[in-house]
Amino acid sequence: TSLPERDLRLVHAGKHLSSADATLSEYRISRESTLHLALPLRGGMPPKKIKCTYKDCREGAQRIIGDCGFCNGHYCGKHRLLEDHKCDGLEDCKKESHDRNAAQLNAERTQVIKGI
DSSP: OOSOGGGOEEEETTEEOOOSSSOTTTTTOOTTOOOEEEOOOSSOSOOOOOBOOSTTOOSBOOTTTTBOTTTOOBOOTTTOSTTTTTOTTHHHHHHHHHHHHHHHHHHTOOOOOTTO
């Protein structure tokens, strides 16, 4: 392997040999004995499941629809709506939605043709 020697462990009879500098005779291991080479595990622990950001809620956050773009929180199915988790950006969201609807209505407004 390409791993440094300090990361490799020798195992004999289920016990890790502590010192890499000691000889096998110091451990009273015969020439015919079997030694195992133990490699360190890569990757560590699996990632934690994201929990609901709402106070006192221990449910898991929903993957895409549970992310709030206004307060950057992650919420479960019960608290994912802006009104349910009392979002700080609720007023901004309502104003943005109102402006978008007003612009759409102005774009669809019919013009009166005079003289017909």
